[in-house]
Amino acid sequence: xxxxxxxxxxxxxxxxxxxxxxxxxxxxxxxxxxxxxxxxxxxxxxxxxxxxxxxxxxxxxxxxxxxxxxxxxxxxxxxxxxxxxxxxxxxxxxxxxxxxxxxxxxxxxxxxxxxxxxxxxxxxxxxxxxxxxxxxxxxxxxxxxxxxxxxxxxxxxxxxx
Amino acid sequence: xxxxxxxxxxxxxxxxxxxxxxxxxxxxxxxxxxxxxxxxxxxxxxxxxxxxxxxxxxxxxxxxxxxxxxxxxxxxxxxxxxxxxxxxxxxxxxxxxxxxxxxxxxxxxxxxxxxxxxxxxxxxxxxxxxxxxxxxxxxxxxxxxxxxxxxxxxxxxxxxxxxxxxxxxxxxxxxxxxxxxxxxxxxxxxxxxxxxxxxxxxxxxxxxxxxxxxxxxxxxxxxxxxxxxxxxxxxxxxxxxxxxxxxxxxxxxxxxxxxxx
Numbered sequence: 001x002x003x004x005x006x007x008x009x010x011x012x013x014x015x016x017x018x019x020x021x022x023x024x025x026x027x028x029x030x031x032x033x034x035x036x037x038x039x040x041x042x043x044x045x046x047x048x049x050x051x052x053x054x055x056x057x058x059x060x061x062x063x064x065x066x067x068x069x070x071x072x073x074x075x076x077x078x079x080x081x082x083x084x085x086x087x088x089x090x091x092x093x094x095x096x097x098x099x100x101x102x103x104x105x106x107x108x109x110x111x112x113x114x115x116x117x118x119x120x121x122x123x124x125x126x127x128x129x130x131x132x133x134x135x136x137x138x139x140x141x142x143x144x145x146x147x148x149x150x151x152x153x154x155x156x157x158x159x160x161x
Numbered sequence: 162x163x164x165x166x167x168x169x170x171x172x173x174x175x176x177x178x179x180x181x182x183x184x185x186x187x188x189x190x191x192x193x194x195x196x197x198x199x200x201x202x203x204x205x206x207x208x209x210x211x212x213x214x215x216x217x218x219x220x221x222x223x224x225x226x227x228x229x230x231x232x233x234x235x236x237x238x239x240x241x242x243x244x245x246x247x248x249x250x251x252x253x254x255x256x257x258x259x260x261x262x263x264x265x266x267x268x269x270x271x272x273x274x275x276x277x278x279x280x281x282x283x284x285x286x287x288x289x290x291x292x293x294x295x296x297x298x299x300x301x302x303x304x305x306x307x308x309x310x311x312x313x314x315x316x317x318x319x320x321x322x323x324x325x326x327x328x329x330x331x332x333x334x335x336x337x338x339x340x341x342x343x344x345x346x347x348x349x350x351x352x353x354x355x356x357x358x359x360x361x362x363x364x365x366x367x368x369x370x371x372x373x374x375x376x377x378x379x380x381x382x383x384x385x386x387x388x389x390x391x392x393x394x395x396x397x398x399x400x401x402x403x404x405x406x407x408x409x410x411x412x413x414x415x416x417x418x419x420x421x422x
Contacts, residue, residue, distance in 0.1 A: 074171075102183030109178055135167035142164065 020124035025065035067140040083109030204265035217252040224250040238354035285362035292347030313323040363396035
């Protein structure tokens with residue numbers, strides 16, 4: 001581990017509260033998906049709110065809520081495109097084309113994969129473990145654990161001289 | 162960088178799944194059971210009885226006099242035929258409609274006969290209904306909607322409720338757009354073979370569209386197609402063979418209808 005990165009918190013260093021908050025970032029999605037299904041944007045808003053209220057609760061929670069948020073983006077976009085494409089077909093009387101059917105099947109597979117990964121993520125987070133999604137895990141790790149410039153010259157509180 | 166490689170993998174997976182299912186779309190497996198031709202015949206008779214309970218029918222002599230010059234020309238050019246076609250004329254001036262059930266039965270409302278300007282237009286509509294039969298749309302629809310219970314209805318000798326349920330489905334539910342387009346396509350080709358210009362169907366749709374307001378509820382089947390504009394264009398733009406020449410029916414349609422209906 002290079003010193004450019006903050007060290008990763010280990011399970012025994014984490015409080016139950018942190019583990020629960022990290023797990024919550026994945027579970028939030030399930031609650032909001034139920035409300036937001038016709039409008040896929042709502043779960044995204046919920047994830048953003050959750051992220052901003054929880055990111056200050058330590059690197060572990062910050063990482064998991066960020067991973068949950070950004071991994072939601074593509075699924076949300078895929079779903080939104082599917083919904084609007086479907087509406088266009090419905091109202092403008094276009095054909096149910098093969099590419100649309102293929103797209104919907106692809107969207108279903110992506111949503112299922114996303115659900116599965118979220119559940120695994122939630123379980124791991126509850127156990128205090130890190131869990132890296134493909135691409136999003138690495139991206140979140142870079143964003144959360146990489147030391148910013150100001151961190152490099154860390155200000156240290158010192159006892160009175 | 163690893164992160165770009167992972168992004169690439171993700172995008173590739175996305176694209177490949179989409180492509181794969183576009184190229185080879187998942188289709189629902191066809192029903193394992195089929196309606197045998199004898200059963201189809203039995204069921205068609207049961208449906209005919211059921212419809213006879215709901216509507217008044219014209220005598221065969223009147224039906225034949227009005228329809229057979231048209232139907233015989235269509236059927237002569239239809240080779241091979243899937244069914245022995247039977248046409249029924251229902252006495253209901255208010256309904257501008259025609260529908261097909263199964264086993265080659267086609268029902269025409271007298272309102273349609275009064276509405277069309279000439280026998281060529283009627284031929285186009287009948288050709289469309291024949292198209293549904295020849296394309297197997299009707300049995301397909303029954304199987305999709307009712308499946309096994311259709312077989313049950315036939316085997317048990319026609320439970321009245323079941324049969325009326327079946328005829329309701331055949332009369333009221335629409336076909337999907339692909340089936341409609343294919344039946345239209347079939348109709349254009351059959352019309353050309355019968356020396357009738359497919360543009361006649363376009364004239365009919367145009368008239369139907371123009372008078373839609375004055376007949377709000379009675380044109381469900383024929384007019385239930387939301388894309389009547391496309392159909393008009395489709396009928397007008399259908400390519401005609403080089404030496405095509407229309408052979409009009411030698412019937413004074415309006416006069417005949419006035420006298421008989």
